[in-house]
Amino acid sequence: MTARALPWLLLLSSALTGCGDHSMSQQNRYGTFSKAALFKDGTEAQTLPQGVVAQGDLDRLQQITKPPAVDMALLARGRERYDIYCSPCHGLSGHGDGMIVQRGFPAPPSYHSARLRSADAQHFFDVITHGYGVMYSYAARVEPRDRWAITAYIRALQQSQHADVADVPELRSKLP
Amino acid sequence: MPNEEMGSRALPETAGIDNRAVLAIVGSFLLFVGAAIAGILLFLNSEAPGAFTPRLENRFPSPELQTSPEDDLTRFEAAQRARLTTYAWVDRDHNIARIPIDQAMQLVAGRGQHAYDALRPAPAPPPGASGGNP
Numbered sequence: 637m638t639a640r641a642l643p644w645l646l647l648l649s650s651a652l653t654g655c656g657d658h659s660m661s662q663q664n665r666y667g668t669f670s671k672a673a674l675f676k677d678g679t680e681a682q683t684l685p686q687g688v689v690a691q692g693d694l695d696r697l698q699q700i701t702k703p704p705a706v707d708m709a710l711l712a713r714g715r716e717r718y719d720i721y722c723s724p725c726h727g728l729s730g731h732g733d734g735m736i737v738q739r740g741f742p743a744p745p746s747y748h749s750a751r752l753r754s755a756d757a758q759h760f761f762d763v764i765t766h767g768y769g770v771m772y773s774y775a776a777r778v779e780p781r782d783r784w785a786i787t788a789y790i791r792a793l794q795q796s797q798h799a800d801v802a803d804v805p806e807l808r809s810k811l812p
Numbered sequence: 813m814p815n816e817e818m819g820s821r822a823l824p825e826t827a828g829i830d831n832r833a834v835l836a837i838v839g840s841f842l843l844f845v846g847a848a849i850a851g852i853l854l855f856l857n858s859e860a861p862g863a864f865t866p867r868l869e870n871r872f873p874s875p876e877l878q879t880s881p882e883d884d885l886t887r888f889e890a891a892q893r894a895r896l897t898t899y900a901w902v903d904r905d906h907n908i909a910r911i912p913i914d915q916a917m918q919l920v921a922g923r924g925q926h927a928y929d930a931l932r933p934a935p936a937p938p939p940g941a942s943g944g945n946p
Binding site: 703706707708712715729733735753754755757789791793794795796797798799802807810811 | 884885888889892893895896899900901902907908909910911912913915916917918919920921923924925927928929930931932
């Protein structure tokens with residue numbers, strides 16, 4: 637009896653499992669901004685609990701507030717990032733005469749002006765982060781550590797293009 | 813009778829308009845047009861002698877298009893890199909010179925904790941300044 641009923645049971649179970657909507661258009665979840673009795677305020681849109689931050693935010697904040705130590709590796713990194721992101725407008729040597737400027741874009745100020753040579757490093761970091769004038773923010777393109785690397789490289793550019801002969805050993809003998 | 817009717821219908825219809833009048837009107841019109849053109853040419857010849865000569869001096873300059881942007885960028889970057897690799901005087905009177913960027917990077921890296929400091933100290937505030945906005 638059981639052997640004869642088994643095929644029929646299998647057929648019936650297969651037919652029953654085929655019932656229902658399998659398109660996943662109906663899901664057991666709340667819609668965006670819908671009412672939700674599960675929460676006290678009755679809405680699906682919940683703010684993050686106090687103290688919750690996204691992964692990597694604390695490290696990024698520390699990179700912003702604590703400049704890394706300057707060594708040749710950081711300066712090389714800054715030189716690479718500067719040539720990619722900054723030189724089209726500021727020029728490879730920082731005189732504000734990049735190729736974009738040659739084609740008609742407003743010229744940025746030279747890093748070798750008295751004002752920017754006396755500006756503190758935070759100024760350059762903030763300009764990269766927030767933009768300045770017609771320059772837009774590069775926060776989404778340049779990580780905080782790389783912004784400090786570029787800032788340090790700008791100091792190297794200023795040293796390169798405006799060196800005091802008395803501060804550089806044997807410089808006078810190499811000048812024409 | 814039928815032959816007579818056929819003979820009279822075979823003749824062409826007589827002209828209703830005098831051809832000489834048409835020719836006179838057309839000829840007069842052509843004479844008027846010719847006289848008007850001649851009058852305009854004589855007027856322009858006396859009042860504006862250069863009206864029929866092309867004005868080459870009014871041509872616009874050709875646009876400054878880049879025929880080879882890659883070559884332009886290569887030459888431009890080579891000229892800019894020359895500033896970063898050579899020694900040169902910037903202001904001989906004030907002993908200011910240009911040094912290669914590699915040497916400048918070593919100088920900055922050798923400053924240690926003061927690597928980020930401004931190369932030129934900020935100017936001191938004038939005496940009596942309040943030091944900020946009220």
